[in-house]
Amino acid sequence: MHVQIVLFDGFDPLDVIAPFEVLYAGGTASDGAVTVELVSAEGPREVVSGTGGLALRAGAALDPHRAGLVLVPGASGRVGGPDETPGEEPAAGERKQDESIPVLxxxxxxxxxxxxxxxxxxxxxxTVATVCGGSLVLAMAGLLEGRYATTHHLGLDMLDATGVHAVSARVVDDGDLVTGAGVTSGLDLGLYLLEREVGPRIAHAVEELFAHERRGTVWRARGPEPVGF
Structure with missing residues (x-):
């Protein structure tokens, strides 16, 4: 399985690094069954995150036709402000780390x-996967209508407003769409993807290596609906 992790201006570093390390370790543990690279829509470039100007380098352009996994992170910045709207341009001299997450x-x-x-x-x-606000990128682009997905708890209402079935869960598996909640869910998302795509023994080995036990039930639209909740 080849994994393309997408970088965009203002991305959240932990949304990228957590699944990158988990999936890369899974590739080592599986003798190369998983490969991982950082990409951007524009091609090879330095991409500045929304956290303190930290930059990572995308080594290639996102290839939407390559079989495997495409993973989209969220953004890092202020939660928002009353005078900001998604997509507005920054004021002259404004630093990216001062912008709000909805704008980024x-x-x-x-x-x-x-x-x-x-x-x-x-x-x-x-398979497209997301961490935190990555699902909002897809939703705002009109790509998740009618799908089941999650995001950071502060963004669930926004997700729901775009026609998505928003689920308050750590990881939501909707077939070829797997979404994670808040930033640290990137660890759980990565481990789940290893289990699903490569096998539980590999996922367990990486889980032990990272001394991290996955949190929560992976939500799927299966089985009877709960009554009285």
């Missing part, structure tokens, strides 16, 4: 990323 996520809509993600989601051999 909304700005991705003006890049080639939504069109590439639409192609990836249409590919029968691609």
């Amino acid at each position: 996520l909304g700005r991705t809509l003006k890049t080639p990323l939504p069109a590439l993600l639409e192609k990836a989601m249409a590919h029968p051999q691609v």
Whole structure:
């Protein structure tokens, strides 16, 4: 399984690094069954996160036709302000780390990323995964209507407003769409993807290596609906 983790301006570093390390370790434990790379919609470049100007380098352009997994992180910044709207341009001299998360996520809509993600989601051999606000990127692009997904608890109402069946769960598996909640859920998402795609023995070995036990039930639209909750 090849994994493309997408970087965009203002991304949250932990949303990227947590699943990257888990999946990379899974590749080592499985003798190369998993490979991971950092990509961007624009191609190879330095991409500045929303946390203290920390930058990571995308080594390639996102290829929506490559079989495997495409993982979209959320953004890092202020929770928001009354005068800001998603997608607005920064004021002259404003630093990215001072912007709000809705603005950073909304700005991705003006890049080639939504069109590439639409192609990836249409590919029968691609699974799209998200951490935190990554699902909001897809939802704001109109790609998740009618799907089951989760995000950071502060964004669940926004997710629901786009026509998504928002689920308050650590990880939601909707087939070719697997979404994680808040930032540290990237660890749980990565371990679950290893279990699902490579096997529980590999996932367990990485879980032991990282001294991290997965939290919560992976939610799926299966079985009887609960009554009285």
